[in-house]
Amino acid sequence: MTDVREVAAQAVRAADGDEADVLVLSERSGLARFASSEVHQPTLIENCVVTLRVIRDGKIGTASTNRIDEEGLRGLVRRAGEAADSAVAEEGFPGLAEPQALPDADGYDEGVAAIGPEEQARHARAAIDAGSSVELFGFFTSGVTEAAVASTTGLEAHQRMTDATTLVVASGERASGYATQTSWSADGIDAAAVGREASEKAARTRDAKTIDPAPYRAVLEPYALADLIGYFSFDGFSANGLLEGRSYLAGRLGEKIVDEKVSISDDALDPRGLPKRFDFEGVPKQRVPLIENGVAKGVVWDRTSAARAGEGHETTGHAPPHVYRQYGPLTFALSVAGGEVDSLDELCELVGDGIYVTRLHYLGVVDPREGVITGMTRDGTFRIRDGKVAEPLVNLRFTVSVPQLLEDVPGLGRETTLVNASDFYGERYPIGTLVPAIATARFNITGVGSEPGL
Amino acid sequence: MRELCRAAVDAAVGAGASYADARAVVRRAQGVSTKNGRVENVSDTETEGIGVRVLVAGAWGFACDRRLDEAGARDAALRACAFARASGGRGDKALVPPAATSGTYRTQFEVDPFAVSLGDKVALCLRAEAALKHDDVKVTEAFVRAQRERKALFTSDGAEIEQELVECGAGIDALALSDGVFQIRSYPSAHGGSSQQGGWEYVEGLGLEREAPRVAEQAAALLRADVCPSSVTTVVIDAEQMELQVHESVGHPIELDRVYGTEAAYAGTSFLKPADLGSLRYGSERMNVTADSTTPGGLGTFGFDDEGVPARREPIVVEGVLRNFLTSRETAERIGVGAGGSMRADGWNRMPLVRMTNLHLEPGEGSFEDLLADVDDGIYLETNKSWSIDDKRLNFQFGTQIAWKIENGKLGRMLRDATYTGITPEFWGSLDAVAGPEAWKMQGLTNCGKGQPGQAAHVSHGASPARFRNVQVGVKA
Numbered sequence: 001m002t003d004v005r006e007v008a009a010q011a012v013r014a015a016d017g018d019e020a021d022v023l024v025l026s027e028r029s030g031l032a033r034f035a036s037s038e039v040h041q042p043t044l045i046e047n048c049v050v051t052l053r054v055i056r057d058g059k060i061g062t063a064s065t066n067r068i069d070e071e072g073l074r075g076l077v078r079r080a081g082e083a084a085d086s087a088v089a090e091e092g093f094p095g096l097a098e099p100q101a102l103p104d105a106d107g108y109d110e111g112v113a114a115i116g117p118e119e120q121a122r123h124a125r126a127a128i129d130a131g132s133s134v135e136l137f138g139f140f141t142s143g144v145t146e147a148a149v150a151s152t153t154g155l156e157a158h159q160r161m162t163d164a165t166t167l168v169v170a171s172g173e174r175a176s177g178y179a180t181q182t183s184w185s186a187d188g189i190d191a192a193a194v195g196r197e198a199s200e201k202a203a204r205t206r207d208a209k210t211i212d213p214a215p216y217r218a219v220l221e222p223y224a225l226a227d228l229i230g231y232f233s234f235d236g237f238s239a240n241g242l243l244e245g246r247s248y249l250a251g252r253l254g255e256k257i258v259d260e261k262v263s264i265s266d267d268a269l270d271p272r273g274l275p276k277r278f279d280f281e282g283v284p285k286q287r288v289p290l291i292e293n294g295v296a297k298g299v300v301w302d303r304t305s306a307a308r309a310g311e312g313h314e315t316t317g318h319a320p321p322h323v324y325r326q327y328g329p330l331t332f333a334l335s336v337a338g339g340e341v342d343s344l345d346e347l348c349e350l351v352g353d354g355i356y357v358t359r360l361h362y363l364g365v366v367d368p369r370e371g372v373i374t375g376m377t378r379d380g381t382f383r384i385r386d387g388k389v390a391e392p393l394v395n396l397r398f399t400v401s402v403p404q405l406l407e408d409v410p411g412l413g414r415e416t417t418l419v420n421a422s423d424f425y426g427e428r429y430p431i432g433t434l435v436p437a438i439a440t441a442r443f444n445i446t447g448v449g450s451e452p453g454l
Numbered sequence: 455m456r457e458l459c460r461a462a463v464d465a466a467v468g469a470g471a472s473y474a475d476a477r478a479v480v481r482r483a484q485g486v487s488t489k490n491g492r493v494e495n496v497s498d499t500e501t502e503g504i505g506v507r508v509l510v511a512g513a514w515g516f517a518c519d520r521r522l523d524e525a526g527a528r529d530a531a532l533r534a535c536a537f538a539r540a541s542g543g544r545g546d547k548a549l550v551p552p553a554a555t556s557g558t559y560r561t562q563f564e565v566d567p568f569a570v571s572l573g574d575k576v577a578l579c580l581r582a583e584a585a586l587k588h589d590d591v592k593v594t595e596a597f598v599r600a601q602r603e604r605k606a607l608f609t610s611d612g613a614e615i616e617q618e619l620v621e622c623g624a625g626i627d628a629l630a631l632s633d634g635v636f637q638i639r640s641y642p643s644a645h646g647g648s649s650q651q652g653g654w655e656y657v658e659g660l661g662l663e664r665e666a667p668r669v670a671e672q673a674a675a676l677l678r679a680d681v682c683p684s685s686v687t688t689v690v691i692d693a694e695q696m697e698l699q700v701h702e703s704v705g706h707p708i709e710l711d712r713v714y715g716t717e718a719a720y721a722g723t724s725f726l727k728p729a730d731l732g733s734l735r736y737g738s739e740r741m742n743v744t745a746d747s748t749t750p751g752g753l754g755t756f757g758f759d760d761e762g763v764p765a766r767r768e769p770i771v772v773e774g775v776l777r778n779f780l781t782s783r784e785t786a787e788r789i790g791v792g793a794g795g796s797m798r799a800d801g802w803n804r805m806p807l808v809r810m811t812n813l814h815l816e817p818g819e820g821s822f823e824d825l826l827a828d829v830d831d832g833i834y835l836e837t838n839k840s841w842s843i844d845d846k847r848l849n850f851q852f853g854t855q856i857a858w859k860i861e862n863g864k865l866g867r868m869l870r871d872a873t874y875t876g877i878t879p880e881f882w883g884s885l886d887a888v889a890g891p892e893a894w895k896m897q898g899l900t901n902c903g904k905g906q907p908g909q910a911a912h913v914s915h916g917a918s919p920a921r922f923r924n925v926q927v928g929v930k931a
Contacts, residue, residue: 031907035716035717035718036714036715038543038544039514039541039542041514041516041716041807042514042515043516043517043804043805044518044533044534045803046518047503047803048520049501051499059493060493061572062496063498063499064497064498064501065499065500066500066501066502066520067520075500079498082498082572083497084496085573086573086576087496087572087576088492088493088576090493117533118540120537124541125542135715137715137716137718141907167719171715171718244629244631245629246629246636322495322497323495325494326494326495326597361722361845362722362844363842364840364841364851366853369635369636370931372931374842374873375842376844376849395844395845397851397875399930401931423907423908424907425903425908425910446851446929447851447875448849449844449846449848449849450725450849454715454718
């Protein structure tokens, strides 16, 4: 792969401004996508994108390119300079990050890096071959991502990352199941197990029944909770959301907002996740408590939002890529602490009478301020009766306030699962959410959908 | 670029591909956004490379290379063949015969969006934002964008295509906040404004500064509006929300790859079956939907799709009956109808997929006021705020930024936090009027997601306001 550190250094040297920083992101990946138990869209990607931010007289401009030869970098420097000249000086801009010691956070594994197209296809076939009575749809992907940040302040940050994900929807007439698995280490890859889990789930979903819309007690598998927390976080756990009043946490910091069993952080340093050492400005990553024992503790910050907020706020290492700066700092490593319940069966016992949700589909934020999210259940929804998983249910529409859902939590699973949080749009940058399964006293069903399956 | 594509295809065929196509793409984009009077982002991005798709022993393969030179073209071709071989196929894939041998296409415009300086773009945003000022509006935002994509396509069965597509767009948002109530109004469309193929005259014509005071006033007024009550009632939906309704509940279900299940792992499938073609009642007789990759200004407008199939206009739903799917050359061959024409890739490093181009709800007759006149008691819904729909595209729930009570044929008091929900064919079956051509307008969106790895498509939809009976509104958490 390209030496991203050298490209970053070249771009900073060539930059024409008072200050400049550069992010280089390279990717070498393969994704063996399958449908109807046949690999149908296998995609190999190699790319290297250089993003240069230049500051001239307090004005900031950004340009990017994937042409990393001399001519390409010359053009990059020119376009970044023109962009800066076109801007208006930004009052209160905190300047570029100074060099700091970076934490150890290793998320690179030679075993994953060595996976080539043949092996990617082999993992996909392993998932497919583990299927049984229904056809399988999904993918196996692995990749190496390398990030380097350099700046005129002398900052130099670099990290190599690997990630591998298997995802399977096992689906046939009136039946469907789902499973996925993500790891940065080859030890965490078992595509056949994913295929089996999805197939076994699908086999239990035939003859789905309907239920009346109403609030239900529920067990949510980690896949479902990861999606909900992820959507809630965009406004809820971001400094911009807090400062602009869109966050549920606005005006509630320090208050108990959910069940005391619930603790949520953003922790890119956790080796069980997809570790990162620094953000897109080269600032060291920190573990940030967001909700601790049910109490709202804080949100994630970058240098810009912290400077604008004043009052002693500092970056927590959550700057987005420069071209997405208007969205403000983002969570990239959400983590919900595990609880004291040993199994999904025990969570069902705590619920007693309710519904069991494997995963969610197509979430939409209805009201960010109140944390209201709608979506559908999919690929494994069941009734829970007498504390046990009972008959399968059709796909259900839910409309829930996430804080209400977390307000009364009978239990959380002890074990946490890393759930991939990337749909691989744009440049690859592995992100995931660490979550346990959860039992909730309120999961509001507002509509009834179709039977599972194709 | 054409010669590089030819070299890639030659290399793929030499390596055993029974079919190959290569696309070389150079894309440049500019974006400016401002917020609360500050310049948040001024960016100028470019990306280029070549993507090669092959069929080897009945298996597809795709690989790409950022180097636009012979080595990059050849490496991408050979890696695509290797991945296809490793993946293995279940049998040979057949494509409908190619319709084009060669062609060129360029977006027509008056003012090149890249000839407008970034400084002028920044100034426009700041002026528009200044016009959004209001005591209750806590956050103002303005943004403009421009994109130019040059691409060449060469296929092993004879297509040689070169195209240049130019588009631009803009939008403004006003976010109001008071006593814990948060409301947003946008113009000309939510979630990133609206874009169109063509020149900067489109952005100028939007009149951001002119519309900004109304947008701000409405955002502020929403803070004091009643919450939309829960009921089953008649709704009139504005053109913009209708465009999203068409996108989600017609556009995606008619993608034939979804019907065949190839998107099951991500975007989902479709409630439609191949056998539904020509017979399924999608909606009432007022429902007429057309796919048209020739619409002037449409973001899905081109000379040829990414398989080299010429652009065309075709009916999808005629008087409520399903008449066509969106197809690729492979899915058209499989169903035995159609010629492809909807294959589009997001840049050089993604495989083409069946995508919407421009999909329109055809106008009916009469005015917006005529739609209201026949409503004694109902809700008027305007501008999307939230959206969600199930994997078969049946059960949907949408929210709008603003609504009004309709009483005795007239708009009454403003309502906030409006949502409506339904089941696709039942909902379209309740369509009883579409306003006429004078109320028809088209908007372009740039965030249509599909595929693994993910791809964002740029598509346009045109619609007039429409009226539906017996719709559930006011879903509560």
